[in-house]
Amino acid sequence: MSQFTQPTLERPPMALAPTQAVSLNINGKAHTLQIAPWTTLLDALREYLDLTGTKKGCDHGQCGACTVLVDGKRINSCLSLAVMQEGSEIQTIEGLGSEDNLSPLQQAFIDHDAFQCGYCTPGQICSAQGLLNEGRATTEAEVRELMSGNLCRCGAYSNILSAVMEVLGNKGAEAAGSQATPKKESKEGARQWAAGAASQSVPPVEPAK
């Protein structure tokens, strides 16, 4: 792969399109981009900031793959122009949790196996985070209703639902002042797990007979 994955050295010229400076605050960092005013937030993230965790599924506000958080509210980034978000706090999947400290939703998605191909996953997680922030949903039926803008063609819905419900339940428990439920250990130690790592955090598999 190496010869094909080198980062871009220079942006392709934008020809006649007039550009302007747009300042965006993304995942706690300030960026100033020189972009055409009609550039969507989604394209600004993916093409100018190399934040490719946010996916483009339809570019028309119909699938939810591009969901990001703006001042804590979830939006379809394909339906928003980057210029409209100057002065807002934008949070993308890359800014939710960190490598060794996943957000509760990220962890729950792993624990509940809430994805197959993974393409809708960043959008699902950002949308679920927005849902939690809104604080409107408490029941399964409400979560279904309020997450119905995020399509998953692999049909991982029942696991997505249980992942969101788990975090919602824990959050509810904390808010109620009760003892925070101890964080469930990942079933298979998925947290420490990395492909190709030689660490022994996962017990070796049964050998063949």
Add this chain to the structure above:
Amino acid sequence: MNHLDPQRHVRGESQYLDDVPTQQGTLFAAVFESPLAHGVLVNLDLSAALAAPGVVRILTADDIPGDNQIGGIVPDEPLLAHGHVHFRGQPVALVLARHEHQAHAALKLIKVDIEPLPIITDPRVAAAQGELIVPPRTFKIGDSAATWASCAHVFEGVAESGGQEHLYIETQGAYAFPTEMGGVRIISSTQGPTAVQRHTAHVLGLGMHQVEVDVTRLGGGFGGKEDQATPWGALAALGAYCTKKPVKLVLDRMADMRMTGKRHPYSSDFKIGLDKDLRIVAYEVTFFQNAGAAADLSPAVMERTLFHATNSYFVPNVTATAFSCRTNLPPNTAFRGFGGPQGMFVIESAIAKAAEELGIPACEIQRKNLLRENDLFSYRQPAEMCHAEQAWDTAAKEFDLAGTRAEVEQFNQQNKLQKKGLAVMPICFGISFTKTPMNQARALVHIYSDGSVGVSTGAVEMGQGVNTKIAHVAARTLGISVNRVKVESTNTTRVANTSPSAASATADLNGKATEMACAALRERLLRHACTEYTLNYEGLEIRDEQVLAAGVPAETDWEKLVSSAFWKRVALTENAHYATPDLHFDAATNQGHPFAYHVYGTAITTVTVDCLRGTYTVDALRIAHDFGQSFNEVIDRGQIEGGAVQGIGWMTMEEIAYNAEGRLLSNSLNSYKIPDIYAAPKVLDVHFLDTPGHPKAILRSKAVGEPPLMYGIGTYFALRDAVRAFQPRTALPFSAPMTPEKVLVSLYPEFSAAETGWNATAVGTPASIAS
């Protein structure tokens, strides 16, 4: 665990095609497509587009250095239209520009003159005019014609099933790079890397060795990227080859929907005969498959329809004929189930018709006719290790079929404007590519001197968890931790001549090859251990990374053993080839043993219909499924749930509409609805049947990709059941999908007597909705 590296997925770090960092100098491609469904290409005026800002080059059929042909089964599909156009959305020219938006802007400046020719969208019309992709095929056992007279009951009818958009959330695309040896390297979002490689080589006039295809993972495939990833890979490669610059081509959602084929719609005639004990004694069916404008995989899909024409029932006298009909629509293609679901829908319709006419529940006929051990399919393969009855009876018991039925009946007596419906859907699905030569796979396994392991196969990871399964097979066979195993990208230079990741057979084929390679390496290492440490080879094994001699830990473990083997010059790489044994099928007589084994299962579906609005919910989908000895229940359960939801979508809300001009009306997610989290069944239970698995399945864990889709068919019949509870005598044509509109029309036939079009054939007929 479903994924080898789930952290990357939830952090948005997994790289899909469109996420590959753009190389300097990359040109972006956009496809100019035919605006008409059929005609003579008279003139193409590119002058204005060529002068547009940023446009570097526009390629047409004349720029193709090799053969302008990408037809896989039948050579009837040009990469870029030449002389004629055959469907709306057919690629005509490729614009290459410095920026993506410039390429798209230039498309609007291309002028094309097309002399229109008559357009066919209906498969029966095509068949009547002799427009067939391949000659019709007939699968026959016994003598149905001679049996009708002796049947106690005979019923005839028509069944229609609609198409289905794949709607992988990652659209089609490819990124091609010129190589210094005059070839191309393609990163492709494809289920069939070898298909992309072969057709690209053909188009460019190169040897296959000059074309490298690499696939990391797909954001969904479902069959839509089996053959139909090829045009985009080949077009990007053509651009890279002609300009000597990297070329990236990613379809936007609406272009993807317009230009790519879908699940085949079918229109079918059936005739079913039962004896007085409700045994099905004869079945005749004629399938009219809407293939679209080119063969693509249609002949193979049609063949699988014939294989599965009797679903999981034993019928002694069968005559099943299928026509693959050429129409002016985008070439329809593989979609999970590959024609099987379309065949099963018809026999389920026939049984439903018989049950409705006889005034009995369909499941009385269904249960009585399930396959038993050694029953012959029409293609003469016997049902071996058959679990059809076990699946049914287990589902009936585990999920209390009798109690559920009583509940439904009681609910329907108590409620006037809400009705519940119930259906049982047994399935039987053959595992293997029905084209026998495709049932082969290779694995290349490296053990590195530090004890880590790299595995390459032909399998493409698209969410079905095949990489995880392969890593587990390797770890289990070598007796080491799965942490040591890395499954590499699928690359044609490491593993050549691969079959596509399809037919549910990917884990079986590639897993078996991996198992063979790892077993050979294990044996070699143990032989080495036996000389190096003077141990007796008998009873020597590697378990939990430890070398055991007759169960007692020897003085070496995995890392030491590998290291010492390396220093003693033992080969630590193995390349294995697996070909499923004992498969054969004669396409002239339509007889043989095409499948390694069959997968069985039964689903019980209950729905509630709102009889004022026609809307409905799937209350519960309860499935007893034959996984064999599943070695990854999480992945397998996910496949069942996801497949079933997709099947429900196909049968209920997903309605493809073309107008008479062959223009796709359901051309975005605004007009084409797929199941969302709200539409998924409220209850989705999966029961793992206790079956021994099959020796030809990897680690006896049976293939699980496609079979669950067909559980969705039960939803259609449950909806019919609910409609009948409200409107007992309404004429209900067998026409899927059962959209809420269709349900409403069925509930109030008196208001819809005037032709609404809902009951017309699934595709192409509602011309009145034209633009």
